[in-house]
Amino acid sequence: MNEKKQIRVGMIGYKFMGKAHSLAYRNLPFYFDTDAIPITQAISGRNEENVKQAAEKMGWASYETDWRRLIERDDIDLIDIVAPNDSHAEMVIAAAEAGKHIICEKPLAMTVEQAERMLEAVEKNKVVHMICHNYRFAPAVQFAKKLIKEGRLGKIRHIRATYLQDWIMDPNFPLTWRLRKDVTGTGTLGDIAAHSIDLARFLVGEFTEVVGMMETFIKERPIGEMTGGLSGKVEGGEMGEVDVDDAAAFMARFENGALGVFEATRLAGGNRNGNRFEINGELGSIRWDMENMNNLQVYFDQDEHGLQGFRTINCTEEYHPFAGAYWPAGHIIGYEHTFINLFTELMNGIATGKSPEPNFVDGLKNQKVLHAIEESAKKKSWVEIERS
Structure with missing residues (x-):
């Protein structure tokens, strides 16, 4: 051995x-x-x-x-x-x-x-x-990719994705590093919309152009720091300017002709980690919600009339990517397992000398989309994505 x-x-x-x-x-x-x-x-x-x-x-x-x-x-x-x-x-x-x-x-x-x-x-x-x-490494997302790659949805026409959180709704939440442009670059856009962009590229394809808007609703906050997780600690009475976006929204076109609508905010009350997408193709649709991450909702237009509608697939069977390494079907896994699945690819990649996806090529492509959205919000017009 x-x-x-x-x-x-x-x-x-x-x-x-x-x-x-x-x-x-x-x-x-x-x-x-x-x-x-x-x-x-x-x-x-x-x-x-x-x-x-x-x-x-x-x-x-x-x-x-x-x-x-x-x-x-x-x-x-x-x-x-x-x-x-x-x-x-x-x-x-x-x-x-x-x-x-x-x-x-x-x-x-x-x-x-x-x-x-x-x-x-x-x-x-x-x-x-x-x-x-x-x-990317939730089994349900991997299974969605498999269905799309097999052509089960036909030609993709739409993706609509939202990433909604509410952890900075309190105006007294401190001005931590995630709210400072010199440390984080952008706010909601780079922090959580980046995930929606990566999922869209993974499932639908490359972006060609975007038009977006960004807004900062709470203009200043008390100076403070992160204390672990998404909590913060106020350091004193001094206030500082918030110079990153609280919310971002944009529309997009893709190389394959699909249209996309995206929204991200950290001020959507009641949404702890609302990372969601729906993709529509000519033959069917899929939906996914991170807060219910084991389930993928699937609709096929070719189902017989009277029985058409979204079905819920619990992606915990050995047939579903990565799921077979864990528990019997129906015994759900959680957030932490998405990292285990990703690191599994990383370990195998290091052993073979090949960089698994998503790698820095994907990181650069995602960065170009983020940059184009920022530019669009400033110019208030469509911006083409810089080609590699």
Whole structure:
């Protein structure tokens, strides 16, 4: 029996996404027989007390207080970047030049130019790379892709997608890094609409042009910081300007002729994580809702009259992508399993030397759509997507 290749992981950052990634690395070998297995070698964070506690709690063998030192270590094969957006480019390029494989949280970069340099760096240094769009890896979304690829929906005509959250509705929620343009690039657009864009590209195809609008409803907030998850802590009485969007909406055209309508906001009361889409083709339709992530609603126009309508498929059977690694049919999985599924592809990719999708090519294409939406909102007109 061949001994599996061990991939020693170094993770930069350790809070919300760090927790999700750590759990996935720990649980992956329990469910999947991959060509390589992850070893949680070290994490990095600026606050020594906090990063030490995180390493102990989440099962990392060691820690660093300087991400550069983490990248320099000889006992690290893969760099996992879960730090804020403004640091992605510098970290990715340094990791690539050090010959490390890389997985980076979304959005890939702050600008198209940064994303281009990051892609150039990983390709030049021949390292495996992925971007962490985990929603692609819900079994129901993978099954939707399978149905579309098989032609079960026929030619795709429409996608309408919404990503609705409500965690910053309180005007006293602090001005954390996710609400500061110098750190995050954009607000709702890059934070959650980026997921809708990636899902649309995955399921429907490439964008050709967009027209959009963006709005900031709460213009200033008390200065504060993130405290884990999507919560925050006010640091004092000082107020600061909110210079990113609270909401974004846009329409799109795709290379295959399909039309798209998209909306994203973090001010939609009652929506904790309302990541949803509906796709209509000439032969049928599909619907998906992250808050009910195991189910895919499917409609086929060729069903007999009187019995037509959306049916609900619980995508937990061995027939459904990734689902067979978990529990018997009907025993549902959750959010954390989307990361396990993604990292399964990453481990196999590193073992074979091939970058699985979504990788930095996808990250750059997503970045170009984000940029075009920003430009459209400023110009109040349609903007074509820059071709690669």
